[in-house]
Amino acid sequence: MTKLFKYVRESQIWKSVFRHGYPDTPRNRTLAVLSNVFLHLHPVKVRRSGIRLSYTWCMGGLTFFLFLILTLTGLLLMFYYRPTADKAYEDIFALREHVPIGVMREMHRWGAHLMVISVWLHMYRVFLTGSYKPPREFNWNVGVILLVLTLLLSFTGYLLPWDQLAVWAITVGTNMARATPFLGHEGPGAALVSFGGIDFIHAGDDVRFGLLAGRFVGEGALLRFYVLHCVGFPLIAATLMAVHFWRVRKDGGISGPL
Amino acid sequence: MHFALATLMSGGGGAVNDGPIAAALKNFSNWLTEPTRYSVASILAVAGILYFRKFFSKISVITIFFVLSTAFFVFAFQDPNFNAIITKPDNVPIVILFATVIFFTWLALRRAVINDERTKRGEPTLEGELSKQKVFTWPDLVYSELICLVLFTAAMLVWSILITAPIEEPAATARTPNPSKAPWYFLGLQELLVYFDPWLAGVVLPSFIVVGLCAIPYLDTNPKGNGYYTFEERPFAISFFWVGFLLFWVSFVILGTFLRGPNWSFFGPFEYWDLHKLEPMVNVDLSTYFWVGLLDKPRPDNALLREAPGIVLLVGYFLVLPPLLGKTVMKKMVTDLGMIRFNVFMHLFLWFALIPVKMGLRWTVNLKYFIGMPEYFFNV
Ligand code: HEM
Numbered sequence: 001m002t003k004l005f006k007y008v009r010e011s012q013i014w015k016s017v018f019r020h021g022y023p024d025t026p027r028n029r030t031l032a033v034l035s036n037v038f039l040h041l042h043p044v045k046v047r048r049s050g051i052r053l054s055y056t057w058c059m060g061g062l063t064f065f066l067f068l069i070l071t072l073t074g075l076l077l078m079f080y081y082r083p084t085a086d087k088a089y090e091d092i093f094a095l096r097e098h099v100p101i102g103v104m105r106e107m108h109r110w111g112a113h114l115m116v117i118s119v120w121l122h123m124y125r126v127f128l129t130g131s132y133k134p135p136r137e138f139n140w141n142v143g144v145i146l147l148v149l150t151l152l153l154s155f156t157g158y159l160l161p162w163d164q165l166a167v168w169a170i171t172v173g174t175n176m177a178r179a180t181p182f183l184g185h186e187g188p189g190a191a192l193v194s195f196g197g198i199d200f201i202h203a204g205d206d207v208r209f210g211l212l213a214g215r216f217v218g219e220g221a222l223l224r225f226y227v228l229h230c231v232g233f234p235l236i237a238a239t240l241m242a243v244h245f246w247r248v249r250k251d252g253g254i255s256g257p258l
Numbered sequence: 259m260h261f262a263l264a265t266l267m268s269g270g271g272g273a274v275n276d277g278p279i280a281a282a283l284k285n286f287s288n289w290l291t292e293p294t295r296y297s298v299a300s301i302l303a304v305a306g307i308l309y310f311r312k313f314f315s316k317i318s319v320i321t322i323f324f325v326l327s328t329a330f331f332v333f334a335f336q337d338p339n340f341n342a343i344i345t346k347p348d349n350v351p352i353v354i355l356f357a358t359v360i361f362f363t364w365l366a367l368r369r370a371v372i373n374d375e376r377t378k379r380g381e382p383t384l385e386g387e388l389s390k391q392k393v394f395t396w397p398d399l400v401y402s403e404l405i406c407l408v409l410f411t412a413a414m415l416v417w418s419i420l421i422t423a424p425i426e427e428p429a430a431t432a433r434t435p436n437p438s439k440a441p442w443y444f445l446g447l448q449e450l451l452v453y454f455d456p457w458l459a460g461v462v463l464p465s466f467i468v469v470g471l472c473a474i475p476y477l478d479t480n481p482k483g484n485g486y487y488t489f490e491e492r493p494f495a496i497s498f499f500w501v502g503f504l505l506f507w508v509s510f511v512i513l514g515t516f517l518r519g520p521n522w523s524f525f526g527p528f529e530y531w532d533l534h535k536l537e538p539m540v541n542v543d544l545s546t547y548f549w550v551g552l553l554d555k556p557r558p559d560n561a562l563l564r565e566a567p568g569i570v571l572l573v574g575y576f577l578v579l580p581p582l583l584g585k586t587v588m589k590k591m592v593t594d595l596g597m598i599r600f601n602v603f604m605h606l607f608l609w610f611a612l613i614p615v616k617m618g619l620r621w622t623v624n625l626k627y628f629i630g631m632p633e634y635f636f637n638v
Contacts (some may be wrong), residue, residue: 023396032396040394049388051399054369057362058406065407069414069471090426096422106418114414116443120355120508123361127474128366130483130492137475144471151443158441165348165427168438172448176460179635187457199540216431253564255485256389257382 006208041245043253050254058070064241066115071234081160083226085219088162112154118148131255132141137246142240149237156229159222166235170225171217177208184208271603284337288526291517299510304500307367311489315368317449320361324498339530343516347421352442352515359508363500369487370496377488387484436520436533446507452522455637463609469607477603479595506613541626544568558583562633567630572638580604 009022010015033039049055079093080099095105123143126132132140159170182189183206190201202210203215213220248254267351276284290299307314307417325454343349373383392397419465440448482491489496517524519531548567558564580601584592592600619625 015314026394029394029396039395039400044395045392046395047389047397048391048393049385051393051402052388053402054365055385057365061403061406062410065410069411071475074385085429086466086587093425096425103418105414106421106423109423110351110417110421111414113348114354117351117358118353120503121358123471124359124362124499124503125366126505128370128496129487130495131484131485132475133478134475140475141472144468147471148468155441161425162429163426164429164433164435165424165426168435169441172438172440176447176456179456179607180461181457183622184461186635187461188634191634192355205288210504217429218431257485258387 001003007095017093029098041242041249043249046253047256049256052091056254057121057125059118059125063115063118063122066111066118066246067237067241069111070108070115073111073154074230074234076104077108078230083160083222085162085222088222092161092163112157115150116154123147129255136247136251136255139251142244142247144238146240146244149240153229153233153237156225156233159217159225160229162222167217170221174208174211174221176201177211178206180207270286272350284526284528288528291513291526292440293513293524296509296513296517297505297617300505301501304497308489308497308500311367315364315371317368320364324357324359334527337528343527343531348442349515350417351443352512355508356512359504363504366487367489370489373486373488374490377491378553381487381490389485392451394463428545437518437522439518441516442511445518448522449510449514449518452470453613455635457635458638463613466606466609470610473602473606477595477599477606479599496633502610541620541624542602543626543630544571544628545630547623547625561633564631565631568627568638572620576605576608579608625627 019035020028023029023032030044033042033044077095080095082088092105095102126140126143155170155173159166178184178186180187183201184190184195185201185203185206185208187201187206190206191199193200203209209215211221211224212218212222290296291357313319318368331344335344344353369384373385373551376383439445447459453459456462478495479491479494480492482496494561516527518533519525519529520533521537523535523537524529525535544562544567549555549564562569583604584600588600595603616625616628627637629636631637
């Protein structure tokens with residue numbers, strides 16, 4: 001057995017992948033982190049206080065992990081789902097009957113709920129430990145954008161099952177946009193946005209219309225939300241997460257007393 | 259599956275004949291959770307916990323709290339009305355939210371109390387003691403990440419197998435369900451719709467929340483409390499965030515999920531969601547109070563004149579109050595922060611404070627709008 005391991009570890013294939021020996025010496029442990037593109041988002045050494053669960057609550061890590069679960073299960077769901085008004089509901093409904101061990105939808109839904117909770121708790125922890133203070137001001141701001149993106153991801157996904165709950169929750173939510181000052185047709189100041197006696201803001205061309213591609217939550221809204229949910233927002237979020245983690249490292253690792 | 263789970267917990271479901279103690283407990287819960295009392299009680303709770311933080315950060319206190327609330331849940335599950343709302347699969351996360359927020363608040367408070375005592379004795383904080391030592395990312399960090407990941411995946415799988423994701427009737431634009439609720443994480447904003455028009459509750463205030471969060475690192479110039487839990491070194495920042503996050507965000511989400519039923523009427527946790535429950539709407543505009551009540555005249559036709567009292571009041575609130583406070587009671591703050599920071603902070607703060615102010619006025623004098631100009635969709 002030991003021989004076999006040794007043989008595998010000394011083969012050209014293994015060595016082409018891992019450019020260091022087994023990480024049990026300081027040198028190899030350093031190399032393990034530095035030579036791996038994913039691990040090297042971590043510093044080589046960390047403060048002992050920073051990795052205590054009672055300090056970070058692991059909520060940032062959990063949020064990221066949930067994002068990964070959601071990407072994976074979401075990808076699988078995309079195989080079965082067509083974002084049109086007459087197919088969407090049917091496809092979601094059929095998942096239950098036609099897909100063996102169908103827990104993808106469950107994992108995706110419960111994971112999404114949890115991600116919202118964990119991102120709130122992460123923000124709460126960062127606030128309570130004062131970790132937004134210099135030099136981490138910028139990373140806090142990246143975090144705020146990630147928080148908004150998390151909510152938007154969840155909100156756009158809420159519509160996709162195309163059942164009563166989905167459509168009406170999005171209706172209630174997007175009805176607010178009607179009242180956007182200046183830009184919504186029932187918002188204060190909308191009447192001022194006119195030129196030469198012609199009003200520019202109507203139910204047919206205000207921000208809500210732009211969001212929904214229509215006057216109500218219909219097929220146009222479904223497609224828009226689908227594209228944003230599956231492509232637009234995840235891409236932006238993933239990019240910003242990379243920035244976020246990089247900055248955690250560059251700002252001196254997880255915060256701790258100086 | 260979740261139906262099975264629900265019936266299991268409810269001991270068979272259906273109406274339960276309550277004994278006198280159970281009935282009293284239920285009535286008390288319904289009475290206490292009425293929005294006015296709920297809000298006042300939670301403000302008192304936050305203030306009390308912060309003040310008596312030494313007591314509340316004890317391990318025994320949180321243990322007793324969780325034991326009692328579990329007992330309460332088990333008791334309450336027997337009630338069909340409570341059961342119906344709490345066991346909705348999509349509400350399970352809200353119960354998790356409730357438990358985790360309370361637990362982590364307690365944990366942070368406990369560490370803050372310990373650290374504050376250590377600092378007073380001149381010892382390093384809990385974090386300070388450990389932060390001198392550095393450990394290798396591999397294996398210390400990578401392994402604990404891996405363990406978290408595996409345990410967490412297992413928990414997610416169990417949850418997903420036990421509780422099926424619900425799906426309701428297909429979308430029908432003609433049939434509005436009652437209540438129609440936004441996704442749960444926006445229910446705090448939907449709750450604000452009781453007090454404010456959509457342009458404020460749905461657009462302006464949320465934008466200010468985001469702007470305000472972004473501004474925090476630039477407004478808080480206190481260098482202390484960076485990288486460890488503390489209360490005494492930043493009492494204002496912590497109290498403010500507690501009020502904002504715990505009261506006006508998390509507790510409103512819980513209120514909106516469990517206690518708001520058809521027509522967004524209030525229902526106690528043990529109350530049946532009756533479609534026909536009507537809450538009388540007797541709210542009065544400030545302009546009516548001023549012209550009809552105070553001057554005993556009909557309200558003027560000109561909208562600007564009619565709403566002049568509210569306009570004067572709010573202009574005073576937003577434009578006169580900050581410099582006035584800056585010149586008097588908050589002089590020290592102005593010198594500490596500088597003019598720009600002080601003004602940005604005051605404006606964000608006053609917008610935030612408008613929420614409890616309006617809520618208070620609604621509860622006490624049934625105030626509808628400070629400024630009510632439905633002609634221009636401009637109601638505050
Ligand atoms: C998708 C959302 C997010 C992900 C995946 C994420 C992930 C992480 C991770 C893994 C860490 C390392 C420390 C830890 O786990 O606590 C971290 C740190 C940090 N996060 Fe986030 N985060 C997110 C959102 C946010 C939000 C909403 C905020 C604040 C508004 C924020 C502010 C910060 C700051 C300031 C740090 C440095 C903390 C320190 O050094 O102690 N992040 N984040």
